[in-house]
Amino acid sequence: MANNRVLVVGGGLAGLSATMKLAELGVAVDLLSLTPVKRSHSVCAQGGINSVNDQTRQQGDNEWNHFDDTIYGGDFLQNQPPVKEMAYWAPKVIDLMDRLGVTFNRTPEGYIDRRRFGGTLYKRTAFAGATTGQQLLYALDEQVRRWEVEGLVKKYEFWDFLGPILDDNGRCVGAVAQDMVSMEIRSFAADAVVVATGGCGLIYGRSTMSVFCTGSAASRCFQAGAKYGNGEFIQVHPTAIPGADKLRLMSESARGEGGRVWVPRKPNDTRAPKQIPASERYFFLEERFPKYGNLVPRDIATREIFNICVNEGLSVDPTRMCVYLDLTHIPRHELDRKLGGILEIYEKFQGVDPREEPMKIFPAVHYSMGGLWVDYEANGEGGLLPGSPRNQSTNVPGLYAIGECDYQYHGANRLGANSLLSCIFSGLFVGPGIVNWMKSNKAAADLPKSIFERAVGEHTARHKKLLSNASGTGENPYLLHQELGDIMTRTATVVRYNNQLTEAYEKVSAMVERSQRCSLADTGNWTNQNVIFTKSLQDMIPIAQCILKGALMRDESRGAHFKPDFCMPSLQATDPTERRLEAEKWCDAFEENTSKFLKSSVCSWKGQEPDLVFEDIDTRLMKPRPRLYGLVGGEVIEEVWKQRSRSKEESAPSKPAATKQLAGSV
Amino acid sequence: MNVPTPSAPSQSGSLAGFLKKHDFIIRRLHSLSGLVPVGAYMCVHLLTNSSLNGGPAVFQNAVFAIHSIPFLPVVEWTFIFLPILFHAIVGVWIARSGQSNLRNYRFTSNKRYWAQRMTGYIAFAFIFTHVLHLHGWFHWDWWLGFVEPLGMAQFRPYNAASSLAEAMKSLGFVWPLFYLVGVLACVFHLANGIWTAGITWGVWVSPSAQKRASLACSVFGVLLGLAGLSSLAAVSRTDPATAKAIEDQMYKVRVDGHMIQPNEHKRSDGHHTGSSDPTHNGTVSANDPK
Amino acid sequence: MIAPGPEVSPSRRPSKINVRVLRQDGPGTPPYWERHQVDYEPDMNVISVLQKIAAQATTFDGKKVSPVAWDCGCLEEVCGSCTMVINGRVRQSCSALVDRLLEDNPEEIQLQPMTKFPVVRDLMIDRSRLFHSLKRVQAWVPVDSYFDMGAGPRIPREDQEQNYPLSQCMSCGCCLEACPQFNKVEVIRHAGETDEAFDARKKQAYDAEFIGPHAISQAMLFNSHPVGKNLQKERLETLTGTGGIQACGNAQNCVAVCPKEIPLTTSIARAGRAATLHTIKKLFDR
Structure with missing residues (x-):
């Protein structure tokens, strides 16, 4: 691997684990990041990381169940082989992180402690206080620093990725990037480029994400020809602390450790929360979802909280919408040990001690399940073929995407504590595939210089043009961003309507041109944050278009994407026979909808707007079934559905063999 | 090196380079020298001085004991003066390596950090002057002939209390005030220094242990400070003439009893600048301008 | 819709906030104060003030200026980006709430870059030395490989509870800014100097100076890990070498300003003890 180099863009969990694995395999890595990698957004992940473990195993859990929960929680919108592989790797990932020195909480006997998270009935989640993401990131950061000292990794921090460089055959042979301090624009020749740049929360203005999660890097790949999948699936986290600059996450672990969500039964109850007796508290999640209680999947919890405030008028605060998340029944020392980090955040930013008084929380944009479309190669068991260069590869050869910015693992809704897993897993797994990819290709360093010079020239021209926009006459990029955020938050979050989406899509599409007219308050060429931000704003718009277009075209409700005009109704009938009949119809409708919409929405960029096609999903391991968390009449539907599945299996006895045949040929 | 800061590292094999390395x-x-011998000596010294509270005779006895140590100048230089000089010079270098920021960070331990350096500077000046004032640093005659007329090298071991009292009175309130400030600075510096040394060497580690140690060091400091103050008070109460009579009597008894060798250099009476005659036992003191 | 505006507090509030920012156009240029004024909103923090200043790009007397440059990331005090000196004290600007600041000084809010690091521009500083210190103490667990070798060693809960707080260090640099023994090192790039030569010169300058409390604490963290321990000797060699633990002057400002309340002075005392034993051992093992 003498003169092979890989460029990793992004230094969060995914980027760092890829870097470290590649370095171990002897590959030199250039690691490019907007911020010192130790400050990447992964630090904000609080709750934990999921895997089957010795304890849950003995309670009947296994890797398959983790896979099943992930697929079911994601409403079947994932290609199944990568998810299966991830679930089966999960225990190994945690073992590795344990060896790297992550300070996971321990049982008194010294084993890794586990908590329960949403969408599962098992305690799968390993955690380090309430700053698990930070702890995992630091362990990887330390390893990468070790490789930096060894000389295999070179970091470029405070560098902005401007776009991939493609050769004449459309292969990615490097990238152009800009030093955010000196504003120098230069090319990086690379035999593979790995994009690990996380989510796109800034498209929504305020979200739980860090300020650099603009999605612009993914957008630049998208605009260069990479496909973008399932953009409309944006996770709105049920519990966040509202703030003027940011919506701060209140981890699901608060509920995992016994936190209860409630509102006073009486609207506009002015009593202090502690004065309200238990009988007058409405624990709406527990009442409506007795099986999962406060730990229903996130999309459902979000909709319920939204609903209780907006439609039922039970918000605990008349001036702003919020519900109580109550931890006050848990002993203080227990809270400090397991949730210290997040409770401090609440205390620091709200000035109220959540150990004494219930927290006031409300949903906020949190995670993008969608992202750059990536390929995979399945093995005979329906998992992934290790070392295949196709794994995590975008449709642009040599351009890889991992972590939150790929679309692969979480379908229509991500389960809590699965994101850290998908980031580290995809980072570790991509390495061997890249090594094999490089073996079969000419080294990028040996390609003609003109390819790189041309790319640098294009980006320099874009940069200069932006600086030359006359000041004061055009759009203010910060205000334009606010406008974009407002539109997106209003129309493309918890509840979506086609008329609103259509209007929003038109407005946002008009921003493509408006954003070109941004005039800058700073036209200098030294640490010009103004121009960097404006460029990322321009690049947010194509992704915003993908989100809106996907949402518009998907006339159904699935996971985080909820359209009241297109959702599967609850059963109304009370008479058992009629109810049964209704359930039959419900199942017919479900099957019809599945055949129509159980597909990935895949966008490609056409210069001004995205072109969207629906792509089939690889459900080779598990057939879709209705997701019935808490639906009225759910038990009848389940019964009908089971009968149907059984009779189908009987009429097609050769099905297992068919699955086998499918395997390996995606 | 292009490092435009006062702390700019110099690798050029100079003294600074050596110190850095x-x-x-x-x-x-x-740190060690501050505790032993300097700190330990200071305790002994202040306690000896406070024996003056028992009267000139008690004090004189203590001084006789000290002066019975053989090769005293060698001992003084090896175990007291050189360690003090080492501690002081390195201390100044250390103090200059930092920049106090007390104005913005008014925490107790930051105040102590600042005070440790301030008292260090004061102690440096004080001890240097104090040794010159009473001891004279060197006992070469040409040197004494130079400094004694300036009011320095005033202590006479065999007329301990009386010479001390005279020396302190020579400039009105100046010397007592000087000693008051100096002694208190030294005491603070030692007490606080023990506390920081305990952290430096890793004796007290946890915050609660450091708090306990801090309390213990404070008590120690107060007690030692009291010893110092009581000595100063005792000096101011001492009448030189009365004391001298007692001392001369004690001297005579000891010489007669062959407990000490006669040594007029260590006496007020016998002390004569420029005199090189060890047997000189005259009555020059009567003409002594003191 | 999502997360509506923050609560309006009933107490008396000003309508405008005066902000004074110490600006600097680049390394080696003179710093200058600039006054800005932004509209007051309830529950603001310094980040939202700076966001408003960036959007306005106009001083309080109406002069058009370039937006103030600053660094921030997570805005919830876990990434360590947004450290600056606010009203004379170093802290994270995201958790610096305007209402509190105005209680202390209703006249104005004063923002300055950290003083112990070279200014890149305005409030942005270059903290590469801080990360370099982590290399000096080899702050990592030297595992054999990243292959699946099963779980790590079992760790008693007590050890985890000791190490977790140390592991929360987010490299923000507050401890270094407040430390009177940590001095600024600014290496100016020569004209035409290559990246490599410049980096080497910076490394040399950093290596000659105090490593800082954060790195001492990280050394203690890894020295108490069952496998991290394998580099214990090397770390103690660094801690007793040039710019090592001896530079600590026990002002204990580090622990007082640490936003994560990391027991830095405990780590320093532990390192002091380890260094004592290490040196004595070296003396007799020679």
């Missing part, structure tokens, strides 16, 4: 060992020796 052996920084750890030098600073640990500095």
Whole structure:
């Protein structure tokens, strides 16, 4: 691997684990990041990381169940082989992180402690206080620093990725990037480029994400020809602390450790929360979802909280919408040990001690399940073929995407504590595939210089043009961003309507041109944050278009994407026979909808707007079934559905063999 | 090196380079020397002085004991003066390596950090002057002939209390005030220094242990400070003439009893600048301008 | 819709906030104060003030200026980006709430870059030295490989509870800014100097100076890990070498300003003890 180099863009969990694995395999890595990698957004992940473990195993859990929960929680919108592989790797990932020195909480006997998270009935989640993401990131950061000292990794921090460089055959042979301090624009020749740049929360203005999660890097790949999948699936986290600059996450672990969500039964109850007796508290999640209680999947919890405030008028605060998340029944020392980090955040930013008084929380944009479309190669068991260069590869050869910015693992809704897993897993797994990819290709360093010079020239021209926009006459990029955020938050979050989406899509599409007219308050060429931000704003718009277009075209409700005009109704009938009949119809409708919409929405960029096609999903391991968390009449539907599945299996006895045949040929 | 700061590292094999390279060992020796022998000596010294509260005779007895140590100048230089000089010079270098920021960070331990350096500077000036004032630093005659007329090198071991009292009175309130400030600075510096040394060497580690140690060091400081103050008070109460009579009597008894060798250099009466005659036992003192 | 505006507090509030920012156009240029004024909103923090200043790009007397440059990331005090000196004290600007600041000084809010690091521009500083210190103490667990070798060693809960707080260090640099023994090192790039030569010169300058409390604490963290321990000797060699632990002057500002309340002075005392034993051992093992 003498003169092979890989460029990793992004230094969060995914980027760092890829870097470290590649370095171990002897590959030199250039690691490019907007911020010192130790400050990447992964630090904000609080709750934990999921895997089957010795304890849950003995309670009947296994890797398959983790896979099943992930697929079911994601409403079947994932290609199944990568998810299966991830679930089966999960225990190994945690073992590795344990060896790297992550300070996971321990049982008194010294084993890794586990908590329960949403969408599962098992305690799968390993955690380090309430700053698990930070702890995992630091362990990887330390390893990468070790490789930096060894000389295999070179970091470029405070560098902005401007776009991939493609050769004449459309292969990615490097990238152009800009030093955010000196504003120098230069090319990086690379035999593979790995994009690990996380989510796109800034498209929504305020979200739980860090300020650099603009999605612009993914957008630049998208605009260069990479496909973008399932953009409309944006996770709105049920519990966040509202703030003027940011919506701060209140981890699901608060509920995992016994936190209860409630509102006073009486609207506009002015009593202090502690004065309200238990009988007058409405624990709406527990009442409506007795099986999962406060730990229903996130999309459902979000909709319920939204609903209780907006439609039922039970918000605990008349001036702003919020519900109580109550931890006050848990002993203080227990809270400090397991949730210290997040409770401090609440205390620091709200000035109220959540150990004494219930927290006031409300949903906020949190995670993008969608992202750059990536390929995979399945093995005979329906998992992934290790070392295949196709794994995590975008449709642009040599351009890889991992972590939150790929679309692969979480379908229509991500389960809590699965994101850290998908980031580290995809980072570790991509390495061997890249090594094999490089073996079969000419080294990028040996390609003609003109390819790189041309790319640098294009980006320099874009940069200069932006600086030359006359000041004061055009759009203010910060205000334009606010406008974009407002539109997106209003129309493309918890509840979506086609008329609103259509209007929003038109407005946002008009921003493509408006954003070109941004005039800058700073036209200098030294640490010009103004121009960097404006460029990322321009690049947010194509992704915003993908989100809106996907949402518009998907006339159904699935996971985080909820359209009241297109959702599967609850059963109304009370008479058992009629109810049964209704359930039959419900199942017919479900099957019809599945055949129509159980597909990935895949966008490609056409210069001004995205072109969207629906792509089939690889459900080779598990057939879709209705997701019935808490639906009225759910038990009848389940019964009908089971009968149907059984009779189908009987009429097609050769099905297992068919699955086998499918395997390996995606 | 293009490092435009006062702390700019110099690798050029100079003294600064040497100090940087052996920084750890030098600073640990500095810390150690502050405790033993300098700190320990200071305790003995202040306690000896406070024996003056028992009257000139008690004090004189203590001084006789000290002066019975053989090769006293060698002992003084090896175990007292050189360690003090080492501690002081390295201390100044250390103090200059930092920049106090008390204005913005008014925490107790930051105040102590600042005070440790301030008292260090004061102690440096004080001890240097104090030794010159009473001891004279060197006992070569040409040197004494130079400094004694300036009011320095005034202590006479065999007329301990009386010469001390005379020396303190020579400039009105100036010397008493000087000693008051100096002694208190030294005491603070030692007490606080024990506390920081305990952290430096890793004796008290946890915050609660450090708090307990801090309390213990404070009590120690107060007691030692009281010893120092009581000595100063005792000096101011001492009448030189009365004291001298007692001392001369004690001297005579000891010489007669062959407990000490006669040594007029250590006496007020016999002390005569420029005199090189050890047997000289005259009555020059009567003409002594003091 | 999502997360509506923050609560309006009933107490008396000003309508405008005066902000004074110490600006600097680049390394080696003179710093200058600039006054800005932004509209007051309830529950603001310094980040939202700076966001408003960036959007306005106009001083309080109406002069058009370039937006103030600053660094921030997570805005919830876990990434360590947004450290600056606010009203004379170093802290994270995201958790610096305007209402509190105005209680202390209703006249104005004063923002300055950290003083112990070279200014890149305005409030942005270059903290590469801080990360370099982590290399000096080899702050990592030297595992054999990243292959699946099963779980790590079992760790008693007590050890985890000791190490977790140390592991929360987010490299923000507050401890270094407040430390009177940590001095600024600014290496100016020569004209035409290559990246490599410049980096080497910076490394040399950093290596000659105090490593800082954060790195001492990280050394203690890894020295108490069952496998991290394998580099214990090397770390103690660094801690007793040039710019090592001896530079600590026990002002204990580090622990007082640490936003994560990391027991830095406990780590320093532990390192002091380890260094004592290490040196004595070296003396007799020689």
